[in-house]
Amino acid sequence: MKFLHKKSDGKPTWMILLGLTGMLLGFLVITQGRYFTNYVETEGRDSNENIFRKIQVLKTGNDELEEEIKVLNEQLADLDDQTLSIQSIENEIAKNKIISGNVDIFGPGIELQIDTEINDIWFVDLTNEFFAAGAEAIAINKIRLVDSVSGFDALPNGQVMLNSIILKPPYKFEVIGDKKALQGGIENPYGIIDKMKTTFENFSYTLTEKDRIDMVIK
């Protein structure tokens, strides 16, 4: 055991071992740090772990397209009759008003409240996850996201602006759609909520199922 304490030139071996350990430690800390940075900035935002969910989304999407074809074919048939034709156009107008955000709407869904201050990319990613999970309408702090609404703008002080309004926590996401699908869309393993928990220390949120969410025109 004596060789562990002294080398032939007199330097203690433990110093060399300690030096090597320190180098290894430094290497590991930097590797781990860089790994996490890259993970959150790019791949972390687009994990492909939820591939089965995406396949399900594709299948559901095709079912919805078939349903849309059915509705459009009915509309096409109605247009042959003068009376039905007027009704058909009125129905189309009513439907398009809902989509464009020209009327007050309501429906079941979920309410996600985030108490932690988050930056613009999380708003982009969260709304994307909700729409991918079948959200029919989303409002953030009462601003409904429709075609005429701008994007999430990051201000120099780190705040996020939507449609010229600064969003402040608690951020309230009201989402109309299938409650279970919406919840699964964000709370699945490796999902966006998991990523936010990893990114933000003391990340705090509340998810509530709602039988009725009202969205009014501003």
Added chain:
Amino acid sequence: MKAVKIVSVCAGILVGVLITVQFRTLVPLSSSYPLDQLQAQKDLIKEYADEESFLKSRIVSIRAKIDEKIARNNSTTQIANLETLNQLKEAIGLTALAGPGYTIELNDSPFVDRENINGDEQGIVYAADLRDVVNLLRIQGAKGIAINNERLIATSSISSVGNTILVNNSHLVPPFSISAVGNYGEISLRLESDVNALHDLKQRVKENGIKFSIKQNNHIILPIYNGQFRLKFVQNKITENILN
């Protein structure tokens, strides 16, 4: 000497902890995934994507027939309604949109093979990059946006499936061409003057070889949105009031 031993033990423990953390980090490792399952997933996705393309082309064709029939009927009521209908259709992406604008081309680094990448490859374009670009275009007031001729609407999603990207549930592969009807001067100024605009993407263009370019176009034509509108759960409040 005792203190040195304690320090050594602590350092050893720390190294052990770091090695454990390193190997337990939750990053998908393609090599740990059975290849036959991966192939089956790819086949399934392709099958759904083909079916989806077919269904979308049918939707476009039926909508065109509807427009044709409506245009042929010319009662006064219909003419008044038709104007409203057309305005609404324009607002939600159900008409083609033409005007001055620009196109952003985005492609993977030529040194990276998208089919054989590691989990943390920085040289490929991710769905998050496309989302960030689209968000920036919306901030800058783009009137309409399309990616590889796939028209975006408010409820469009852009997500990853394996190494490819789904836009409106359509399977897209690079190069990505993001076209927008909007003000070229404003977007180019923002990209030049705001260091935080697309910060991560700009950095990867510089360091990892991702290709990014923007070109002004005086006459962009964006196609009609060819997907479905989900209205299964949402209801009009006015209708509710009438019914009650």
